Amino acid sequence: MKKIRIAIDGPAGAGKSSVSRLTAERLGYSYIDTGAIYRSLAFSMGGTDVENHSKIRELLKDFEVSFKIIEGVNHVFLNGNDVTSEIRTEAISMKASSVSAIPFVREALFNMQRKYAENGGVVMEGRDIGTVIMPDAELKIFLTASPEKRAKRRMLELEAKGQKVNFDELVREIRERDINDSTRAVSPLKQADDAVLLDNSGINLEQTVDIIVKYAKEREAE
Ligand code: DC
Numbered sequence: 001m002k003k004i005r006i007a008i009d010g011p012a013g014a015g016k017s018s019v020s021r022l023t024a025e026r027l028g029y030s031y032i033d034t035g036a037i038y039r040s041l042a043f044s045m046g047g048t049d050v051e052n053h054s055k056i057r058e059l060l061k062d063f064e065v066s067f068k069i070i071e072g073v074n075h076v077f078l079n080g081n082d083v084t085s086e087i088r089t090e091a092i093s094m095k096a097s098s099v100s101a102i103p104f105v106r107e108a109l110f111n112m113q114r115k116y117a118e119n120g121g122v123v124m125e126g127r128d129i130g131t132v133i134m135p136d137a138e139l140k141i142f143l144t145a146s147p148e149k150r151a152k153r154r155m156l157e158l159e160a161k162g163q164k165v166n167f168d169e170l171v172r173e174i175r176e177r178d179i180n181d182s183t184r185a186v187s188p189l190k191q192a193d194d195a196v197l198l199d200n201s202g203i204n205l206e207q208t209v210d211i212i213v214k215y216a217k218e219r220e221a222e
Contacts, residue, residue: 001220003029003121005136006212007129010143011189012093012177013150015200015208019143020125021074022209027123027216030067032116033074034126034133035096037065037109039087040078042095050098060108088161090173097177100127101184127181130192138219140195141212147174149201 006029008020017033024031041056041063048055066077075084086092099105106128113133117124124133130140145153151170158165181189191197196215200208 003119004138004216004219005117005120005134006123006216007134007137007140007192007195008123008125008143008212009127009130009140009189009191009195011150011174011181013154013174014143014145015153015205016125016143017074018205019200019208019212020123021069022205023212023216024123025069026209026213027121029121029123030116031069031074032067032113032122032124033076034109034113034124034129036067036074036076036087037112038096038100038105039092040065040076040083041105041109042092042099043083043087044078045095045099050095050102053102053104056099056102056105060105063108065112085161089163090158090165093177094173097180101180101186103186106186127189128187130195131190132187135192138222139212139215140192141215142191142195142197143208144197144199145201147171147178150174 006023008016010016021031041059044059044063045056062079064079068075068077073084075082076087110133116122117134126133130137148171151167151174154170155165155167198208198211
């Protein structure tokens with residue numbers, strides 16, 4: 001049985017993080033949330049404007065993100081500091097989306113992401129994993145759901161953390177981010193030709209994971 005590489009791409013709020021983490025857990029694989037890398041960069045910028053490219057280049061020189069699952073939660077460490085909850089605000093979501101559209105940023109983070117995949121046995125989640133970061137992944141999933149369904153999930157998630165949110169505003173932000181992420185010039189959000197399209201609007205988290213694990217087991221046995 002070989003350890004494979006699994007790429008899970010899709011728009012914001014499709015449930016990629018939970019699905020990827022649980023899939024990795026079921027298979028005994030490591031889990032890499034690449035969105036958290038862009039979010040960490042956005043966070044490290046503080047008040048810096050996304051137009052301030054020289055400052056962003058400087059930040060990238062001393063930029064390291066690592067992960068550790070602690071009691072079922074994927075903790076994100078930025079240069080050794082736990083930024084797990086700080087990177088999950090809507091302000092950081094928007095800023096991460098903007099900074100991720102800068103070509104030199106994607107270039108700088110390319111090698112970092114390739115390294116995580118070196119040894120196989122990995123579930124990597126993002127927007128361009130199947131198309132750019134691991135084009136040779138043994139299994140690629142394009143996970144999606146309707147914007148309303150995604151906004152609803154995000155709302156429940158944020159409310160659980162005590163953040164007050166407006167549903168219509170969330171739908172608007174999700175649509176805006178979809179447009180940002182899929183129309184940018186470099187590495188736009190796009191389904192790889194050989195990816196399995198999985199729309200989970202009508203199924204729950206466990207059912208989604210079951211489907212992916214089934215595909216993975218087939219590929220492991222090939
Ligand atoms: O998956 P997320 O919401 O945590 O991602 C945050 C932002 O980072 C998202 O707007 C798009 C960007 N991103 C990207 O451009 N490429 C990736 N592989 C992952 C995320």
